């Protein structure tokens with residue numbers, strides 16, 4: 001059951017000087033969602049987050065975050081939001097605990113400091129000066145500072161960049177726990193596996209617009225588009241003609257070393273045909289059968305390639321909206 005809307009963005013536009021960056025972005029995020037903003041370097045993800053958190057002005061469009069326009073929203077609104085930017089300042093002389101405690105003191109109802117330090121995997125470093133943290137530990141501290149205020153909504157800009165695989169998983173668990181308890185999470189990332197395992201919905205920002213939006217498992221038509229069926233044609237199936245199941249316009253069937261590879265838009269129907277064919281040849285199996293859909297990365301890279309192909313739209317170059 002989707003919760004109430006926490007972020008509502010319509011027709012958002014932004015230019016830096018004469019250079020347009022956002023061309024009419026629409027986004028809607030509901031309470032408790034983990035929402036990812038994906039896009040290549042320079043797509044406008046950080047700019048969008050800066051506008052949503054009130055740190056940057058916009059040229060046009062409407063923005064509502066926790067029921068308020070970030071422009072002119074006061075400290076009470078700000079205390080309901082957590083931010084983990086890409087680059088956090090340094091607190092070299094202070095210890096981890098001192099910094100987290102200081103940030104906690106800025107909020108009316110923070111999480112207990114020790115539990116935040118533990119949950120971000122910094123327990124053993126609580127009394128270490130922050131100047132002596134490794135890059136990944138520093139990133140964990142950034143996350144601790146972003147969540148210590150018990151935010152209703154947290155913005156994470158590439159939160160797991162620089163973290164080792166185990167620390168990434170600790171961070172994912174932390175984000176899931178926050179969301180389970182009702183915190184809404186908007187994150188940017190370049191890790192598509194992170195989007196796949198962690199996020200409820202994703203928007204792909206390309207050329208200053210949302211090019212696609214949906215659940216990671218079906219964005220860009222992933223769930224209904226082309227699938228690839230593979231199996232090993234050994235034994236009774238070896239040498240027998242395959243039924244005509246290849247998708248129109250698809251590359252020729254791969255059949256190297258008995259390995260059959262079929263591209264199809266209708267995997268269930270195609271499988272039925274193949275199983276009937278195998279049964280007629282006395283086999284009740286298609287050995288080594290796999291059915292795969294395009295990965296999120298496949299879909300994402302395809303979208304980028306197709307946006308690049310239409311890059312030269314002259315009117316989008318001339319646009320200057322704010």
Ligand SMILES: Nc1ncnc2c1ncn2[C@@H]1O[C@H](COP(=O)(O)OP(=O)(O)OP(=O)(O)O)[C@@H](O)[C@H]1O
Pocket residue numbers: 016021039040041042043044045046047048
């Ligand atoms: N303060 C600024 N002044 C001028 N141009 C800027 C400013 N901040 C960002 N830009 C430009 O706006 C565009 C979008 O930048 P932004 O940082 O929002 O992208 P991003 O999607 O977050 O990229 P990345 O994945 O590299 O973090 C880029 O071309 C960038 O150079």
